[in-house]
Amino acid sequence: MTQRRLVALVDGHVQGVGFRWWARGEAVGLGLAGSxxxxxxxxxxxxxxxxxxxxxxxxxxxxxxxxxxxxxxxEWAEPVGEKGFDTF
Known part of the structure; x- marks a missing residue:
């Protein structure tokens, strides 16, 4: 299975509403690593x-x-070896 890296920039009213933690939960549930x-x-x-x-x-x-x-x-890119999923 091909491994990839996704960089998504989400625009709108997405700060202060729990979006980062929601995205983390979705990503971890899908078996993804990142931030x-x-x-x-x-x-x-x-x-x-x-x-x-x-x-x-x-x-x-x-x-x-x-x-x-x-x-x-x-934007799609080659993976760099992310481990875990962080929020900043």
Whole structure:
């Protein structure tokens, strides 16, 4: 199974509503490693690594997280060996 890295920038009202912890729960439940981080511009960056099908499912779920998601920009890359799932 092909391993990939997803970097998703989630825009909208997604800070202060538990979005990072929700994203962490979804990612861990899908067997993914990575992180979720609040950005200074109000977005949340979700980085996840794992099987392509699990990453696609996480990407499908991100718009339904807490708050009001307006947009999810995504970038695909080669994995770098993330372990666990952190929130910042």
């Amino acid at each position: 979720a981080e609040n950005l200074a511009d109000g977005r949340v960056r979700v980085v996840a690594e794992g099987p392509e099908d699990a990453l696609a499912e996480l990407l499908r779920r991100l718009p339904s997280g807490p708050g009001r998601v307006k947009d999810v920009a995504r």
